[in-house]
Amino acid sequence: MGLKILFAMRDALPPFRVDVKILFGKYLFDKGISTHLVGRSKSQNLSPIVWNAGDVSVSATDGEGIIKTFYCMLLESWFLLLYGRTADIIQVRDRIRLLPAAWLSSFLWNKPFVYWVSFPIVEGYELSWQSLKGASKLKSFAFMLRYKLANWFFYKLLPKTANLIFVQSEAMKREMASRGFSIAKMHAVPMGVDLEMFSEPVAKPHLACDDDSFVLGYLGSISKARQSDFLLDVLLAASCKIQNIKLLIIGDGVTESDRVWLREEIGRKGLQGKVEISGWMPQLEGISLLASVDVGLSPIPRGKLFDVSSPTKAVEYLACGIPCVGNDIPDQQLVINQSAAGLCVPMTVESFVSAIEILYSDKNKLHVMSVNAKNYVRNNRNYNVISHSIFKCYQNLLSVCK
CATH class of the missing domain: 3.40.50.2000 (Glycogen Phosphorylase B;)
Incomplete structure (x- = not known):
């Protein structure tokens, strides 16, 4: 089975976390799954990034700032819309801001949309907002707005638009199910080793x-x-x-x-x-x-x-x-x-x-x-075994979404 996943990531590229670098760069690639990565560059220049398991589209170098964040969101959204046509699956990992573009690309090109939750980012935003002490009203408002928007996108939009949601643990699956997510749509992918x-x-x-x-x-x-x-x-x-x-x-x-x-x-x-x-x-x-x-x-x-x-x-x-x-x-x-x-x-x-x-x-x-x-x-907990489970999920998804 040869298939291509358009994969937008929150972490800077090239990927360093084992559940991307090893799982997608090695074991799933050996099973015929290539990935087109979308995200920021880890280095301070935009030189080509080596990713032996597929292609890479870089929006900018990594870093903070409102202008850079907005620019990256627009460019990465464009990548999802542009390259969604040539992919078999559109997948986003921890990029709540890209949910609208990922869903639209999925709709326009009639491709399954997968979301990967490796960390409770909405709750992280909430804690960041609540922990502000002595900050200006403008900063407090910005943090509050970020949390409110992320909360709406994640808990209201995502359950209705994603065809499959990978979560970090069975505990995360139970927690998200209690918030209205369909258990049938979720699959836990715990951490493992190579x-x-x-x-x-x-x-x-x-x-x-x-x-x-x-x-x-x-x-x-x-x-x-x-x-x-x-x-x-x-x-x-x-x-x-x-x-x-x-x-x-x-x-x-x-x-x-x-x-x-x-x-x-x-x-x-x-x-x-x-x-x-x-x-x-x-x-x-x-x-x-x-x-x-x-x-x-x-x-x-x-x-x-x-x-x-x-x-x-x-x-x-x-x-x-x-x-x-x-x-x-x-x-x-x-x-x-x-x-x-x-x-x-x-x-x-x-x-x-x-x-x-x-x-x-x-x-x-x-x-x-x-x-x-x-x-x-x-x-149990190695990426050779885990990759078989993920591979089967993709197979089932494509058969259902035909």
């Missing part, structure tokens, strides 16, 4: 904590907004019960202020020598480093934005054969419970420390969980 990146034997690199330490690992970004000091509080409390415990952070602060804040917090809590920060590194090096830890930690603050998410962190730990201690975000809870490869607990210091103690004291449980982890990802 197994080929985890299949090669990885050499254990030298670490400052290469001794008899029990090493906790955290993969990803550190920031105040993510309440990342929770990791340090867990380590501090756990070190009172497990003397040889250490924390390896594979990543770093999101901004320079976050990086400074993290190191200050380590010093303030007296955790020097118990925390190692790798800094940002190529993905394969990060995976190699991750494979050296004993238990992966995945604390994600509960709330309107994250409760419907599909966290990648737990799946990446499991793909390395590392048991995960994570909190009860619905999709993460599903992964940990179904895999029997970790412990899911509330996001409190006491709960995380108790779970870590259980795994530290039972090496046989750790080994069993490690085996379960790899088996689960191999059979």
Whole structure:
């Protein structure tokens, strides 16, 4: 089956998120699906973007500003109307502003319209508006207007115009169904991994904590907004019960202020020598480093934005054969419970420390969980498996819309 998807994206191009870069750029392309990407350029120039799975139409370089936002909306709308004729499916990911143009192109060219929801952007706009303090009336009005328009487009227009809606998790599907979306139109596509990146034997690199330490690992970004000091509080409390415990952070602060804040917090809590920060590194090096830890930690603050998410962190730990201690975000809870490869607990210091103690004291449980982890990802949460599900959705959509 050879088909072409005209795909407008919110993220700058070339795509970097695995559920686009790997899913569409590799596995779906191997199944005969090409994609014509529409969006902004990540680089600061408009030089041609390499996308081996199809074509690319760039509206501008990435950046903020009312004029640029309006200009990009017009040009990308034009791309959807112009190239919709040559596509089999018109698909938009997280670009609420492009809903009218996508629907019109779908109507004019008689092509199915697919919308992909990877993040609750409307709720994000609402929180941004509500969090304004001391802002001018004009700015407050602009944020309020953005939220109100996005809310109307998303919750009133989208359910009536989209033929198929991909959502990030079963929790997001339930939430959107409660807001009037048809369950029959929605299909959950949780985050996964590219197994080929985890299949090669990885050499254990030298670490400052290469001794008899029990090493906790955290993969990803550190920031105040993510309440990342929770990791340090867990380590501090756990070190009172497990003397040889250490924390390896594979990543770093999101901004320079976050990086400074993290190191200050380590010093303030007296955790020097118990925390190692790798800094940002190529993905394969990060995976190699991750494979050296004993238990992966995945604390994600509960709330309107994250409760419907599909966290990648737990799946990446499991793909390395590392048991995960994570909190009860619905999709993460599903992964940990179904895999029997970790412990899911509330996001409190006491709960995380108790779970870590259980795994530290039972090496046989750790080994069993490690085996379960790899088996689960191999059979469920990898993009080879996920691509089959997506491919079938497109096939069914085209057969119904003929």
